[in-house]
Amino acid sequence: MDDFRPFERMALIGLGLIGSSLGWVARRETLAKEIVGCARTEATREKALELGFIDRASPDPAACVEGADLVILCVPLGVNAAIAAAMKGALAAAAIVTDVGSVKKAVIRDVAPHIPEGVHFVPGHPVAGTEHSGPEAGFAELFEGRWCILTPPPGTDEDAVKRLSAFWRAAGSTVEIMEAEHHDLVLAITSHLPHLIAYNIVGTAADLEEVTRQEVFKYAAGGFRDFTRIAASDPVMWRDIFMNNREAVLEMLGRFIEDLTALQRTIRWDDAEALEALFRRTREIRRGVVEARQA
């Protein structure tokens, strides 16, 4: 598809699930000659060095990005602005700065103002993940067969977009270019709302008086367990997603509640035909997901 040229020095800011997975795949595919990792917590840095997916570590974003031609922000959305401000003076000329956040308009709002002239900011979002977090959660195959969406604002350097696209393809992903606003709407329905609903039902189940938690745990195989898996995702990361994609999430949530209220009425009034029709229709959607190889 395209020749990939390894980066000289890649700085990973944040060493959780995505950061560590990027480290592993960069090692395996030689995506960068040197990998520098940044994490606030000493235990995280030590674990990352011990596991071996980074070469050097520092708690200071500025120290990490020095001399790096690729900088990837892998932190919860809420800290992007502070990190961008802290590292801006140390960014190398012509470096590519990107991120992996699940919301893109907010990242552009928070990071773009801190990007110096001559440095290229290309926001990105690998649509991949698990319910596990931390430096031990990563693995090189996380991005394989998944989509990575880039949302370069108008005027972004085309070569930087091409080079970052090649990087993600070398990591196993298929790259898609999209407008930030549309990205946030698409992800609100395919990712943010599902997580919100999963968190909510697990909360509802935990608060019941007539059914004990032990019973909920024991009989989770009937469907509930899939929701608990999603609802085990990183609390801070997800708090920040909802705070930073509020309008799109509220729009999708409004539609969902409207539909659910109609479904409630369908059950109350024993409308068997309407129920079956909905259930047949959703089965078709599953076929679409399976055919798109994202099952």
Added chain:
Amino acid sequence: MDDFRPFERMALIGLGLIGSSLGWVARRETLAKEIVGCARTEATREKALELGFIDRASPDPAACVEGADLVILCVPLGVNAAIAAAMKGALAAAAIVTDVGSVKKAVIRDVAPHIPEGVHFVPGHPVAGTEHSGPEAGFAELFEGRWCILTPPPGTDEDAVKRLSAFWRAAGSTVEIMEAEHHDLVLAITSHLPHLIAYNIVGTAADLEEVTRQEVFKYAAGGFRDFTRIAASDPVMWRDIFMNNREAVLEMLGRFIEDLTALQRTIRWDDAEALEALFRRTREIRRGVVEARQA
């Protein structure tokens, strides 16, 4: 735990996911010397015979249960009453009749009146399943490590309950005895509500104007795909579950919508602390499910 004595002849009424899985595990563990299968559709009967998890087949419930000492109803809840009425004259003395339905009060209401004196009716529910249906979907391991809940009404023959419990244990499950009403409440939250919500969000996603279906399929890995899997479950079976456990489902759905509306408000008013607190709490619940080995 207990000595299991194989049944002479087991009649499986319905040859879908659960019926075929029962056939396979009965073959592997010799739970019955002969297995007779009942299905309305000729293609289903032929497929079952060809696959080999039954010995004989008939479209007629009465013909199937003749001489059987174990009869298992594995059909959607809505047809139980008609099948019970059709087979009642042909049931052998001292036979055990059971079922695998996801709702238990309705099964007792529909089946018990048709059970002749001297025949033992022990309602049951293996809490196991996949999103696939039909005679080709079954496999012998489906019940392994899962719970099977029996809900014998007061006065049920104790030996029949013991013998059926031993059958399910031999199939790999752990047996729990519960009151039918409590069962229906527990399953409303651990299984029925999760399915309802999954069906609903997949419907909501399919109806969007600004996000295309192709986009929903492509980016499903962000969380949505788990919901589409659940929402691909058998439409008729699930229609009947909601029609037959209406009160408990509406009760749980009411609580869920109440909680979701509060969560909507939390997002609208930017209450970061409340969001994070909920997300931390639900993560603990996941730990409980994992520890209960139902993950």
